[in-house]
Amino acid sequence: xxxxxxxxxxxxxxxxxxxxxxxxxxxxxxxxxxxxxxxxxxxxxxxxxxxxxxxxxxxxxxxxxxxxxxxxxxxxxxxxxxxxxxxxxxxxxxxxxxxxxxxxxxxxxxxxxxxxxxxxxxxxxxxxxxxxxxxxxxxxxxxxxxxxxxxxxxxxxxxxxxxxxxxxxxxxxxxxxxxxxxxxxxxxxxxxxxxxxxxxxxxxxxxxxxxxxxxxxxxxxxxxxxxxxxxxxxxxxxxxxxxxxx
Amino acid sequence: xxxxxxxxxxxxxxxxxxxxxxxxxxxxxxxxxxxxxxxxxxxxxxxxxxxxxxxxxxxxxxxxxxxxxxxxxxxxxxxxxxxxxxxxxxxxxxxxxxxxxxxxxxxxxxxxxxxxxxxxxxxxxxxxxxxxxxxxxxxxxxxxxxxxxxxxxxxxxxxxxxxxxxxxxxxxxxxxxxxxxxxxxxxxxxxxxxxxxxxxxxxxxxxxxxxxxxxxxxxxxxxxxxxxxxxxxxxxxxxxxxxxxxxxxxxxxxxxxxxxxx
Numbered sequence: 011x012x013x014x015x016x017x018x019x020x021x022x023x024x025x026x027x028x029x030x031x032x033x034x035x036x037x038x039x040x041x042x043x044x045x046x047x048x049x050x051x052x053x054x055x056x057x058x059x060x061x062x063x064x065x066x067x068x069x070x071x072x073x074x075x076x077x078x079x080x081x082x083x084x085x086x087x088x089x090x091x092x093x094x095x096x097x098x099x100x101x102x103x104x105x106x107x108x109x110x111x112x113x114x115x116x117x118x119x120x121x122x123x124x125x126x127x128x129x130x131x132x133x134x135x136x137x138x139x140x141x142x143x144x145x146x147x148x149x150x151x152x153x154x155x156x157x158x159x160x161x162x163x164x165x166x167x168x169x170x171x172x173x174x175x176x177x178x179x180x181x182x183x184x185x186x187x188x189x190x191x192x193x194x195x196x197x198x199x200x201x202x203x204x205x206x207x208x209x210x211x212x213x214x215x216x217x218x219x220x221x222x223x224x225x226x227x228x229x230x231x232x233x234x235x236x237x238x239x240x241x242x243x244x245x246x247x248x249x250x251x252x253x254x255x256x
Numbered sequence: 257x258x259x260x261x262x263x264x265x266x267x268x269x270x271x272x273x274x275x276x277x278x279x280x281x282x283x284x285x286x287x288x289x290x291x292x293x294x295x296x297x298x299x300x301x302x303x304x305x306x307x308x309x310x311x312x313x314x315x316x317x318x319x320x321x322x323x324x325x326x327x328x329x330x331x332x333x334x335x336x337x338x339x340x341x342x343x344x345x346x347x348x349x350x351x352x353x354x355x356x357x358x359x360x361x362x363x364x365x366x367x368x369x370x371x372x373x374x375x376x377x378x379x380x381x382x383x384x385x386x387x388x389x390x391x392x393x394x395x396x397x398x399x400x401x402x403x404x405x406x407x408x409x410x411x412x413x414x415x416x417x418x419x420x421x422x423x424x425x426x427x428x429x430x431x432x433x434x435x436x437x438x439x440x441x442x443x444x445x446x447x448x449x450x451x452x453x454x455x456x457x458x459x460x461x462x463x464x465x466x467x468x469x470x471x472x473x474x475x476x477x478x479x480x481x482x483x484x485x486x487x488x489x490x491x492x493x494x495x496x497x498x499x500x501x502x503x504x505x506x507x508x509x510x511x512x513x514x515x516x517x518x
Contacts (some may be wrong), residue, residue, distance in 0.1 A: 022513075025509075026257055026259075026509070027304075027322075027324060029257065029259045029505070029506060029509060030258040030259050030262060030324050031324060031325075032257070032259070032502070033258065033259035033260075033262035033263050033266070033327075033502045033506065034262050034324065034325035034326070034327060035502075036263070036266055036300075036495075036498050036499055036501060036502050037263065037265050037266030037269065037327045037328040037502075038266075038296070038298050038325070038328045039495045039498065040264070040270065040273060040296055040328075040491075040492070040495055041268065041296040041297060041298055041328055042295060042296070044298055047323070047325065049322075055378050064429070069322060070305075070322070071305070071321060071322055072322050072323050072324070084293065084336065085336055085338050085481075086293075086334075086336045086337075086338070088438075110321075111297070113295050113331075113332075113334070113437055115334070115436060115439070115453075116435055116436040116438075116439075117436065117453070118435065118436070118452060118453065118454075118455045120435050120436075120455075125295060125297070125331045125332045126297075126424050140435070141456055141464050142433070142434075142435040142455070142466075143433075143458075143465045144466060145355070145356060145465075145466045160465060160466075183301075183303075183321070183323070184298065184305075184323055184325065185299050185300075185301065186297065186299050186300040186301055186302045186325075186326075187297045187298065187331070188297050188298060204427060216494070216495075216498055219498070220498065220501065220505075223501065223502065223505045224505075226504050226505075227509055229510055230512060231512050234512045234513065234515070234516050238516065239266070246400075
């Protein structure tokens with residue numbers, strides 16, 4: 011008899027989590043390299059009785075929309091956007107992580123690092139070191155980092171940024187700070203390029219998120235209304251049935 | 257409901273964004289000012305169902321997990337060290353750096369600060385100082401009898417002395433460079449301080465190594481691009497509104513819950 015309420019409860023719980031996901035997308039609307047996330051609902055089939063089927067709602071999984079965000083120029087030579095698929099490996103205290111947020115800096119050793127100070131791993135997992143006398147730094151579309159190490163000197167090659175991709179991009183685990191972790195073996199991302207002096211903006215689209223938000227809220231209200239009606243139905247049933255029996 | 261707290265982190269982040277942009281716009285006419293950018297990162301994720309965990313005894317695994325992100329945090333405000341435009345002032349003690357490097361300024365406490373602001377002046381004893389009266393290092397004294405001061409592109413300071421035919425060399429201006437100039441700490445008054453992140457300064461003469469050349473009678477304007485600042489301001493404001501919309505929606509959902517009949 012309580013089944014309708016329980017089905018609605020499962021719906022409400024899932025909608026609350028969906029709202030959390032939308033809130034996180036909106037909060038990260040200005041985060042470089044951020045990928046919006048969606049939630050997938052599924053039905054949990056249960057057979058309380060042989061002739062009865064109830065579909066409870068479960069939020070099985072979140073998925074990442076891995077489409078590219080718009081690339082916006084910043085004019086900073088150490089800002090890098092990946093054009094196309096792929097991630098740049100970085101060395102963190104927890105091991106190798108992957109990122110698409112290309113706001114790079116130099117540390118005191120002159121190595122290319124992320125904003126958090128994690129060293130960027132170039133080809134062959136080698137860090138890219140920039141000499142202190144560098145006057146000009148260029149990063150080509152295929153990731154070669156060259157620098158004019160002294161005034162009037164010719165361009166010297168410092169290293170190559172590596173862009174890697176994975177068989178199953180959805181299985182990358184977001185770690186926060188724009189980093190992803192995975193056990194999968196990285197493969198070179200052919201066909202992806204690097205744009206210097208630009209950053210990939212988050213791919214959150216305000217219209218989509220606002221629409222989703224409205225939808226979630228209305229569904230939630232609907233569930234609550236249904237619950238109210240179910241309550242009235244039960245009330246009526248009790249009073250009507252008790253009358254006839256007396 | 258996490259959405260309330262997540263929306264709040266978003267609003268805080270956009271507020272910081274607006275603050276950074278307004279500081280850039282306020283310093284549009286500040287000599288040697290470098291515009292800043294606020295950079296954000298996603299906060300921690302809560303794993304409700306871990307991706308790759310076993311979904312049955314036969315070894316099948318979950319193809320995707322249920323992760324809920326907990327919002328956004330400011331990661332850094334970093335300076336964009338691009339060259340500003342040079343404007344001609346015709347003041348002989350206005351010196352712009354065309355290229356890399358910073359002037360060295362001795363603070364009253366004896367430590368050294370760095371600046372791109374080359375609006376220099378003379379103090380009572382004829383020493384080269386910045387607008388606040390702090391000594392420029394290495395210090396150069398201009399004699400009272402000097403009729404004209406020349407600073408050449410490689411930093412030599414020469415003076416014409418009344419009654420002498422040859423110019424007298426007064427000294428050599430030097431510039432300081434850093435491996436990571438973004439890591440310098442801004443202390444206001446157009447001054448920057450060395451930090452562990454910036455690395456130790458490397459000094460040298462203008463026009464050598466990574467240092468630019470000096471341009472006498474000019475000043476470097478700020479490198480703030482007003483059009484991009486205004487468009488950033490608009491998008492920051494809209495993002496702020498969207499986050500507040502998230503909070504009000506979450507609030508409405510909770511309100512609906514409160515009105516549930518029992």
